[in-house]
Amino acid sequence: MDKHYQKFNNIHGGHNCEEELKKINLPKDMTGLTLLDIGCSEGFYCFEATKRGCTRVVGIDINAERIKIAKDMRNKSGYTNVYFFEADLYDIVKHISKFDIVLFLSVFHHLKYPVGALKILHELTKKLLIAEIEVSGTDNIRRDGHGFCYPPKNWVITAFKMAGWNNIEEMGIGKNGNRIIFCCVK
Numbered sequence: 748m749d750k751h752y753q754k755f756n757n758i759h760g761g762h763n764c765e766e767e768l769k770k771i772n773l774p775k776d777m778t779g780l781t782l783l784d785i786g787c788s789e790g791f792y793c794f795e796a797t798k799r800g801c802t803r804v805v806g807i808d809i810n811a812e813r814i815k816i817a818k819d820m821r822n823k824s825g826y827t828n829v830y831f832f833e834a835d836l837y838d839i840v841k842h843i844s845k846f847d848i849v850l851f852l853s854v855f856h857h858l859k860y861p862v863g864a865l866k867i868l869h870e871l872t873k874k875l876l877i878a879e880i881e882v883s884g885t886d887n888i889r890r891d892g893h894g895f896c897y898p899p900k901n902w903v904i905t906a907f908k909m910a911g912w913n914n915i916e917e918m919g920i921g922k923n924g925n926r927i928i929f930c931c932v933k
């Protein structure tokens with residue numbers, strides 16, 4: 748896995764976060780809200796949520812190097828209400844409370860148990876889940892050169908429903924033509 752994923756400030760990953768931010772429709776005013784970013788990478792969206800007024804922001808990622816970068820940046824930033832933890836999403840549900848908004852951006856294809864993950868997101872979300880999920884673009888599963896699998900869109904929507912999500916909307920297209928941004932309201 749590449750050392751850096753996100754591109755912002757002095758982090759030189761391949762994904763332009765400012766461009767992505769325009770697509771995910773994060774509320775402009777987040778005063779008083781709490782936010783959890785699952786698979787937060789170097790923490791761009793967590794810092795953005797803090798700037799927009801969230802009272803408590805938590806980013807978790809299984810990648811120790813990325814979390815170290817996020818923590819270093821946090822320590823230099825002066826923001827005291829953003830926290831980063833190296834953690835696997837499957838392990839966190841018993842340890843943290845619910846958040847108003849949960850972000851789950853481009854993590855789905857990394858996971859062994861995707862329906863289980865959507866169920867965990869359902870347990871952790873109070874109001875809104877914003878999820879970016881790459882689909883195959885066909886009626887079949889697509890595999891890429893890294894061994895990641897991308898299911899058909901209808902499969903993803905069924906998986907959301909199986910996990911308890913009933914109010915699922917497509918908000919647009921994310922990082923590439925097959926990454927769909929879903930907005931799921933509780």
Ligand SMILES: C[S@@+](CC[C@H](N)C(=O)[O-])C[C@H]1O[C@@H](n2cnc3c(N)ncnc32)[C@H](O)[C@@H]1O
Pocket residue numbers: 752753762785786787788807808809810813834835836837851852853854857858
């Ligand atoms: C493609 S990157 C997306 C990063 C960020 N969400 C974004 O959109 O800019 C996927 C991230 O999910 C993390 N990840 C993968 N499996 C995970 C798991 N089981 N629990 C927590 N994070 C995970 C990876 O380490 C990686 O940083």
